[in-house]
Amino acid sequence: MKRKSFREAECPVARTLDAIGDWWSLLIVRDAFDGIKRFGAFQQNLGIAKGMLSTRLRDLVDAGVLELVPASDGSAYQEYALTEKGRGLFLVIVALRQWGEDNLYREDEPRSVLVDAEKGQPIAPLGLRASDGRRLDWTDTRVEAAEINPRKSS
Amino acid sequence: MKRKSFREAECPVARTLDAIGDWWSLLIVRDAFDGIKRFGAFQQNLGIAKGMLSTRLRDLVDAGVLELVPASDGSAYQEYALTEKGRGLFLVIVALRQWGEDNLYREDEPRSVLVDAEKGQPIAPLGLRASDGRRLDWTDTRVEAAEINPRKSS
DNA sequence: CATTCCAGTTCTATTTTAGGACCGGATTTC
DNA sequence: GAAATCCGGTCCTAAAATAGAACTGGAATG
Numbered sequence: 001m002k003r004k005s006f007r008e009a010e011c012p013v014a015r016t017l018d019a020i021g022d023w024w025s026l027l028i029v030r031d032a033f034d035g036i037k038r039f040g041a042f043q044q045n046l047g048i049a050k051g052m053l054s055t056r057l058r059d060l061v062d063a064g065v066l067e068l069v070p071a072s073d074g075s076a077y078q079e080y081a082l083t084e085k086g087r088g089l090f091l092v093i094v095a096l097r098q099w100g101e102d103n104l105y106r107e108d109e110p111r112s113v114l115v116d117a118e119k120g121q122p123i124a125p126l127g128l129r130a131s132d133g134r135r136l137d138w139t140d141t142r143v144e145a146a147e148i149n150p151r152k153s154s
Numbered sequence: 155m156k157r158k159s160f161r162e163a164e165c166p167v168a169r170t171l172d173a174i175g176d177w178w179s180l181l182i183v184r185d186a187f188d189g190i191k192r193f194g195a196f197q198q199n200l201g202i203a204k205g206m207l208s209t210r211l212r213d214l215v216d217a218g219v220l221e222l223v224p225a226s227d228g229s230a231y232q233e234y235a236l237t238e239k240g241r242g243l244f245l246v247i248v249a250l251r252q253w254g255e256d257n258l259y260r261e262d263e264p265r266s267v268l269v270d271a272e273k274g275q276p277i278a279p280l281g282l283r284a285s286d287g288r289r290l291d292w293t294d295t296r297v298e299a300a301e302i303n304p305r306k307s308s
Numbered sequence: 309c310a311t312t313c314c315a316g317t318t319c320t321a322t323t324t325t326a327g328g329a330c331c332g333g334a335t336t337t338c
Numbered sequence: 339g340a341a342a343t344c345c346g347g348t349c350c351t352a353a354a355a356t357a358g359a360a361c362t363g364g365a366a367t368g
Contacts, residue, residue: 001322001357003177004201012254012265013184013247019258023157023175023325030167033292039346047158049326054347064257076334077345085257090292091280093167095249100166103218103239104173111166113300116284123295124285126245129278130270138187138244141277146267156354157325177356193315203357208316230365231314 019063020089024048024056026096029065029082029089037072037079065089095126173217174243178202178210183219183240184247191226191233219243249280 006018020026027046036042043053057080060066065086071077097114105111113122128136160168174180181200190196197207211234214220219240225231251268259265267276282290 003323003356010264010266011184012251012258014181014254015258016250016254017177017180019254021175021177021180023171026171026175027160027168030165034297040344043346049328050347051327051349052325075345087292088253088257091282092246092249092253094282095246095280096170097166099242099246100168100170100173103242104166104169110164111300112164112297114295115298116288116290117294117296119284119286120298121285122300123290124283124287126249126280126282128245128248128280130273131275131278132273133278134270136270136277138241140271141268142271143188143266144269144274146265146276194313197315203359204316205318205358206356209355229314 016092020060020065020092022056024052025060025065026089026093028053028056028060029086030093032066032080032082032086033090033093037081038077039080042080060086091126094123098125170246174214174219174246176210178206179214179219180243180247180250182207182210182214183236183243186220186234186236186240187244187247191235192231193234196234214240245280248277252279 006014009015009018020029024046028042031042031045036045039053039057042048042057043050046053048056057066061068061080063085064083066080067083068078069081071079094114101111101113115122128138128141130136130140160172163169163172174183178200182196185196185199190199193207193211196202196211197204200207202210211220215222215234218237220234221237222232223235225233248268255265255267269276282292282295284290284294
C-alpha cells in the first residue's frame with residue numbers, strides 16, 4: 001500500500017522525516033556535503049540503482065534541498081547543488097554521525113571523524129542548551145505550542 | 155529486491171541510517187521521548203499498522219535502542235523503554251525538529267516548540283563548535299580517518 | 309466465568325526497491 | 339567527421355516492504 005505521509009503533520013520531526021527520511025535521501029545529501037555533484041558520481045559512490053537515484057534526486061529538487069545548476073566544468077551537463085535549505089541539514093548529518101560513531105562501532109574498528117579543518121581537531125560533540133546557554137538534558141525539555149506569528153507586536 | 159544494507163559501511167552516517175533510518179523508527183523513538191511506552195499507545199498515536207509496529211519495535215529492541223521492561227503500573231504486560239543508547243538519539247531528534255521548524259511550515263501555521271522546562275523558553279538552536287568552543291560552519295570541517303584505538307599510548 | 313482489553317501474528321493487495329536493459333544526446337578518440 | 343564511448347537518464351521485471359484488515363490467545367474487568 002501507499003506509504004503513509006506526514007507532510008501535514010503537526011510535529012516538525014514527522015514533517016522532516018516525510019521530506020528527507022527515506023532510505024536514500026540523507027545519504028545523497030551527505031554526499032553532496034562531501035562535494036559530489038554529478039548523477040554518475042552519486043550513483044557510483046552510493047551503489048544505488050539509477051532509477052532510485054533519479055526519483056530521489058527529483059524529489060530532493062522538488063523539496064528545495066538540491067537544485068540543478070550548469071556544470072562547473074563548462075560542459076553541457078548539469079550538476080546538483082545544495083540549496084540554503086539543504087545546507088541547513090548539516091547539523092542533522094552531524095547528529096547522525098556522532099551517534100553512529102558513539103554507538104555503532106566495535107572498539108578496534110577503523111572509523112572516520114569530522115574535524116575542524118583549521119586545527120585538525122575533532123569537532124565538539126553537539127549539545128543541548130537553553131537560550132541562556134545552560135547545558136540541558138532531554139529530561140529538562142518539553143514540547144509546547146508555539147505562538148502563531150504575532151503579525152503586529154501586540 | 156532486498157533493501158540495501160549499510161550495517162558494515164565505513165561512514166557513521168550510513169550505519170546510523172541503517173539502524174534507525176527507516177520510515178518509522180525515529181517516529182517511534184520520538185514518541186518514546188514523549189513518554190509513550192505501550193504497544194497500543196504507539197499504534198494509536200502513530201496510526202501505524204500493527205504488523206509494521208511489531209517488526210519495528212522488534213528491530214529497535216534488537217538494535218539496543220529500546221528494551222522491554224515490566225509495566226510500570228504493576229500489570230502483567232510489558233513496556234518499551236529507551237536504553238542509554240536510545241536516549242543518545244535525542245540530539246538527532248532535536249536536529250530534525252529544528253530543521254523542520256525552520257523550513258517546513260508556512261508563516262501562519264501553528265507549530266510546536268521544544269522549550270526548556272525550567273524557564274519555559276525555547277531551547278537554543280544547535281550549533282557546530284570546534285573542540286575549543288569556536289563556532290564552526292560546515293565549510294570549516296572535513297572528514298578524516300580516526301586513530302584506531304591506541305591500546306598503548308605509543 | 310463472560311466480556312472486553314491488550315499485544316501481538318497472519319494474510320492479502322498494492323507499492324517500493326534493486327538491478328539490469330535500453331536509449332538519445334554530448335564528448336572524446338582516431 | 340565518423341565511430342566509440344560517456345553521461346544522464348527511462349523502462350521493465352522480480353523480490354521485498356507496507357498498509358490494512360482479520361484473527362488469536364492471554365490478562366484484566368465486571
